[in-house]
Amino acid sequence: MIITHLSPARLVPLPYFHPIPSLSFAPSTTYLFIGTSPPPTPPHTMSASDPSSSSQSEYVTLVSGDGFEFVIPRSTACVSGTIRRMLEPSSRFSESVTGRCVLENISGIVLEKVCEYFCYNEKNKNQTYVPDMDIPPELCLELLMAADYLDA
Amino acid sequence: MSLRARNKIRAPRRGMTGSKTNDFETSWAELSTSLKKIHTKDASALSFEEIYRKSYNIVLGMRGTELYERIQQLEREWLDTEVHKLVTGAISPSLLLAKQLVDAQDQANERRDAGERFLAVLKEAWEDHQLCMKMITDVLMYMDRVMSTDHRKPSIYVASMALFRDHVLRAPIRPDTTTSVYDVLESTVLFMLQLERSGHIIDRPLIRHCVYMLEGLYETITEEESSKLYLTVFEPAFLEASKKFYQAEGRRLLETGDAATFCKVATERLSEETERCIDTLSSLSKTKIKDVLDNELIKNNIAEVVNLEGTGVRTMLDNDRIDNLRSVYVLSARVDSKKTPLTTAVQRRIVEMGKEINASAIASQVSTSAAGKKPEPGEKKPAEKPVNQQTVAAIKWVDDILRLKQKFDNIWENAFESDQVLQSAITSSFSEFINFSQGGDSRSSEYLSLFFDENLKKGIKGKTDAEIDILLDNGITLLRYIKDKDMFEAYYKKHLSRRLLMKRSVSMDAERQMISKMKMEVGNQFTQRLESMFKDMTISEDLTSSYKEHMRQSSDPDQKRIELDINVLTSTMWPMEIMSNARNDEVQLPPILPKEVDSVKQSFEQFYLGKHNGRKLSWQASMGTADIRATFQRANGKVQRHELNVSTYAMIILLLFNDVPTGESLTYTEIQERTRIPDHDLIRNLQSLAVAPKTRVLKKDPMSKDVKPTDKFVFNNEFQSPFMKVRIGVVSGSANKVENQDQRKETEKKMSEERGASIEAAIVRIMKQRKTLIHSQLMTEVLSQLSARFVPDVNMIKKRIESLIDREYLERVEEDPPTYGYVA
Numbered sequence: 001m002i003i004t005h006l007s008p009a010r011l012v013p014l015p016y017f018h019p020i021p022s023l024s025f026a027p028s029t030t031y032l033f034i035g036t037s038p039p040p041t042p043p044h045t046m047s048a049s050d051p052s053s054s055s056q057s058e059y060v061t062l063v064s065g066d067g068f069e070f071v072i073p074r075s076t077a078c079v080s081g082t083i084r085r086m087l088e089p090s091s092r093f094s095e096s097v098t099g100r101c102v103l104e105n106i107s108g109i110v111l112e113k114v115c116e117y118f119c120y121n122e123k124n125k126n127q128t129y130v131p132d133m134d135i136p137p138e139l140c141l142e143l144l145m146a147a148d149y150l151d152a
Numbered sequence: 153m154s155l156r157a158r159n160k161i162r163a164p165r166r167g168m169t170g171s172k173t174n175d176f177e178t179s180w181a182e183l184s185t186s187l188k189k190i191h192t193k194d195a196s197a198l199s200f201e202e203i204y205r206k207s208y209n210i211v212l213g214m215r216g217t218e219l220y221e222r223i224q225q226l227e228r229e230w231l232d233t234e235v236h237k238l239v240t241g242a243i244s245p246s247l248l249l250a251k252q253l254v255d256a257q258d259q260a261n262e263r264r265d266a267g268e269r270f271l272a273v274l275k276e277a278w279e280d281h282q283l284c285m286k287m288i289t290d291v292l293m294y295m296d297r298v299m300s301t302d303h304r305k306p307s308i309y310v311a312s313m314a315l316f317r318d319h320v321l322r323a324p325i326r327p328d329t330t331t332s333v334y335d336v337l338e339s340t341v342l343f344m345l346q347l348e349r350s351g352h353i354i355d356r357p358l359i360r361h362c363v364y365m366l367e368g369l370y371e372t373i374t375e376e377e378s379s380k381l382y383l384t385v386f387e388p389a390f391l392e393a394s395k396k397f398y399q400a401e402g403r404r405l406l407e408t409g410d411a412a413t414f415c416k417v418a419t420e421r422l423s424e425e426t427e428r429c430i431d432t433l434s435s436l437s438k439t440k441i442k443d444v445l446d447n448e449l450i451k452n453n454i455a456e457v458v459n460l461e462g463t464g465v466r467t468m469l470d471n472d473r474i475d476n477l478r479s480v481y482v483l484s485a486r487v488d489s490k491k492t493p494l495t496t497a498v499q500r501r502i503v504e505m506g507k508e509i510n511a512s513a514i515a516s517q518v519s520t521s522a523a524g525k526k527p528e529p530g531e532k533k534p535a536e537k538p539v540n541q542q543t544v545a546a547i548k549w550v551d552d553i554l555r556l557k558q559k560f561d562n563i564w565e566n567a568f569e570s571d572q573v574l575q576s577a578i579t580s581s582f583s584e585f586i587n588f589s590q591g592g593d594s595r596s597s598e599y600l601s602l603f604f605d606e607n608l609k610k611g612i613k614g615k616t617d618a619e620i621d622i623l624l625d626n627g628i629t630l631l632r633y634i635k636d637k638d639m640f641e642a643y644y645k646k647h648l649s650r651r652l653l654m655k656r657s658v659s660m661d662a663e664r665q666m667i668s669k670m671k672m673e674v675g676n677q678f679t680q681r682l683e684s685m686f687k688d689m690t691i692s693e694d695l696t697s698s699y700k701e702h703m704r705q706s707s708d709p710d711q712k713r714i715e716l717d718i719n720v721l722t723s724t725m726w727p728m729e730i731m732s733n734a735r736n737d738e739v740q741l742p743p744i745l746p747k748e749v750d751s752v753k754q755s756f757e758q759f760y761l762g763k764h765n766g767r768k769l770s771w772q773a774s775m776g777t778a779d780i781r782a783t784f785q786r787a788n789g790k791v792q793r794h795e796l797n798v799s800t801y802a803m804i805i806l807l808l809f810n811d812v813p814t815g816e817s818l819t820y821t822e823i824q825e826r827t828r829i830p831d832h833d834l835i836r837n838l839q840s841l842a843v844a845p846k847t848r849v850l851k852k853d854p855m856s857k858d859v860k861p862t863d864k865f866v867f868n869n870e871f872q873s874p875f876m877k878v879r880i881g882v883v884s885g886s887a888n889k890v891e892n893q894d895q896r897k898e899t900e901k902k903m904s905e906e907r908g909a910s911i912e913a914a915i916v917r918i919m920k921q922r923k924t925l926i927h928s929q930l931m932t933e934v935l936s937q938l939s940a941r942f943v944p945d946v947n948m949i950k951k952r953i954e955s956l957i958d959r960e961y962l963e964r965v966e967e968d969p970p971t972y973g974y975v976a
Binding site for chain 1: 199200283286293294
């Protein structure tokens, strides 16, 4: 059910983490992270040539330093202060125009975990009893660095 | 175990974070280019992530402080060169002119245009700076986070705002002057406001934006609310300018001398300034500018406005200018919760108008009594009219006061928003002039009682219940103002007794209503006696009918009986002058009744005393009436019958003539001897029988208006009247009217006796409770106890205390302070 070519160690099935099998080709793989609701617009309709729609689009693309792409809902991505500011429509940086954030110093494997956290966060936003998120110990330090970088 | 070996923590990969851009200078060069691009609004090509990562790396490379400094430096340079040049370039020379020189219209216009240009440029520069700094701050977020937490430095945004303040606003416009951009801004904005105040249209949003700028800038980097530039620099200047403007405005408006205009303008200015604070300036100033207006425009001038000759409150009151009064009220209420000038003016006017009413009532009295005094006192006929006029004057007095009251109630309700302070002021003014007496001669109580009398006798005929209710309520309102309520009670009792005994009351319901209203207003004690008067009347009715029943059963039905209607009155409850036969201390024997009547009287006495043992009946002939059937033998032999309704005394006199042969006469002395009617009443009754032209049942010889002891009277068989029933009223005395001086003195004497008793009772009550009391305290308590009924005279209280000490109810306990003790 889960394609785990990034990290063979991680085999825990997660209901809110649905990489689409047909799109999973490393390293320019696009993962579609779905929050609590299914996506009304297919992510591939976004394009850099249409900035007005992308700036308002519900999905954004996060690109890891080694070329993995993750498409996640805008609201979940904005858990990160850095990404939120990056995408802010009032500041016309290239990221906010294209809806595509290239995060040079985060590797795909870490970014995957980050995206997982975003979804986890979104899903358990208003709940009191939250299940622990599974963090592989070997990723701890890198995730910490990423959290600091992303202000999340 | 094997699991732990597999899950080895991966070290962060160095190569991804710092290896490529570890050179600070290179990174900075790239960063500064990017930042400049942001300033020139060329950011869309820049990658947020790239700049962010660079600053991130620099900060990670422990060069954060240096980066911070560099950025500040960059901003400073940018502001100093580009922005400052832009802003100062927009300052045209006309803006630098001193304020006094801009009086001329064209210059003002020129200055306004220049000002608008300048403000627009400044606003633009500010907004750009804000936007750019926001972007820069976002991009440098990582640095900001580290700097503010680790080094306690203000955010780069705050720092750059302070830079804007110092390097743009506070920079001199030219190196050789001290005038800063801010000075120009301030004078320009104030100039614009000045223009708007004098009726020009200005670009409000533009000024609003400049004010936003001042609100967004702070004196300190900690950015406390109170250190906003707007509050520290601009607002004081604005308030000062407003103060000057409104001082001048106040003077100008007073010079025009129209209170209504003043109020209108002031009200408009108030809303205008509020609106200005919302639209043009900051709502922070709303209360402050209102204070300025309240103080400068209203507080300093309101007293003068209120008292303006010809247009002030007085004229407004006289002409019922509700709108104007309302605005005066609203303005006064703003600055002073007591509204002193307004209150005084209203009070003064009420007292003035009240005194006019008093004076006109007194004037009509004086003129009539002067006219009435001229003829001999014996000639009663012409005196009758003036007396009625006095009554009319009394009623007019009450009506006038009620009208005045209504007028002020209306004003109070509609113009003064039913204000408590003003209500009590109005009430006290009314009470002041109603109780105001010239030489201790206040007739308010009497007048008011007469007013009720008149209305209950005639006034309420054909009126609906609601109307009667209103009428009585109005009267009660006045009663509220009267301080000497015991006086009113005495008069009311007197008038009421006449109404009841003579059956002059139109509606008993209205009478009862009146009593219950008084009860509500003044209290139970006040109406107790009045109520028992009513009770007596009801009991008497029952008594009369049961007596009639008794007679029908006991006596021969064929015998012609005299019908008797009797009123048995409790002597203590009814007014004394009706009850007492004693006049001037000499005991008056009861009149001799004709034997037919006397037998009826005796039979009733028997009947009554049989029912109620141990009571004493004393007959009051002076208050009664009788219906008699008289036969007039005409000279031509015809017989004319009339039913005469006469007073009891007149009946006695007329019945005398039954025993006198036709044509023969009786002298005054003879009549008196045979009837023992008191002189006073006899004269009056003979006058009505023999002198009054329409009811001349007796002929008098000689024919004159006075009745002298030597006059002879003969039954007038030629009596003519168009009516079958003839009512022969007794000249004067029966109608309720204003008392003359003598009666008045008597009433007052009685009043003061009664008051003396009340005071003594109060003193004893208090002392019994307190045992010992200091003189002054006793005084206050007595005054407060009695104030509901009347205002006691202090000397009178002292006398009463003395007298109580003499009679050993009280004793002096101490001399200093004087203290009394209660002797049980």
